[in-house]
Amino acid sequence: MGLDVGWAVRWLTLSAQAMAEHRVELIELDRPIGDSDHGENMDRGFKAVMDKLAEAPPETPGAALKLTAMTLMSKVGGAAGPLYGTAFLRAATALGSTSDIDAATLATALQAARDGIVARGKAESGDKTMVDAWTPAIEAAAATAGDGDVRKVLLAAAEAAEAGAVSTDPMLARKGRASYLGERSIGHRDPGAVSSALILRAAAGAAE
């Protein structure tokens, strides 16, 4: 049994709930090293995604992710908009018109999402960005995809993303607004890595 459009909609719904629940936490993380709008922007973006999903229910997982991409790019406002927008768009393209996602396709779509973030933001591992959550996540996904169990792939990705977010604490920011702070960015967790881990945890939760 793979993942269908029901999973995609549950994933986005759980993501929207996570952004609403962690809105203040993400704002607090963003305050010392950014412009303290990440929680606000993500919450607004995913609320808009919920509205769009209600207006026009998608028929495939790919269609759901494409709708999410366009909505986030338009509504988020900050850097997270084009970054997550590109991630969801590349994942949607990788899924194509499939209505039943197997483990290998899932790992490929997650890889496409990470590659989209890298292409758009030009950040590398260790730059203290969401890439530091996504790269371990796709590595964990690729390592577990061989077993053919989509739930296992999603759980491995979520756990790796969470560890990846924690790993940004001692990093010196080299991309985004935090990079203007130089040494002072050390000791703070990257809010984009945290929201990425929340979104990947939601993907796993939606498959349970």
Added chain:
Amino acid sequence: MTVRLVVVSHSAKIADGAAELAAQMAPDVLILPAGGTDDGRIGTSLEKVMAALEQASGDGVVVLTDLGSAVMTAESAAEFAADPDSVLLADAPLVEGLVAAAVAAQTGADAAAVKDAAEAVYRPPVHPAEAEHVHQQPPDATGDFELVNQAGMHARPAAKIAGGLSAMDADVTVNGADGASMTELMMLAAGKGTVLHVEASGPDAAKAVGYLERLVGSGFGEP
């Protein structure tokens, strides 16, 4: 038709103000501001930028941006554009780059030349002594022209020189400064009576020296 410009900023006021400033020096160039979010907050909007790109499409579009996510939003919008190859993003400081791009577009430069004019603002000035090291070859054309207008080399003459030269296939120096860089020309701080030594290399070298001769000789159309 001229190349159109789109200004993407986190702030609608910055985009509007920069467009207004540049329009003063390039009255025939369409400059479209796309600043702020759809609901008037600080940020960038894919929809706003896509609408501006749509309105600007035709003979090529050059986009000027401010901070990080403005660049990413502009790149995303360009990918969605009907003809992505006709949209060029300039990696240049917003205000100075926009003014230089607008002046180049006003003189009829193509999109690549307009982008280059914006980006030339960024390049650190080459020290004249170092410049001589770089240019081992003798220039293809040279000329010496005296500044006759009262105010000498100020913003408008520098913009005219840089704008005109950016549309030509020639490397031009004016007293060691890059002739395609408005800021370098202004940094010469050359007053009335200063003789400008022009060296040009490339296919359009003679045309470039002739252009400067007419421009400087006529006092840039100023008293």
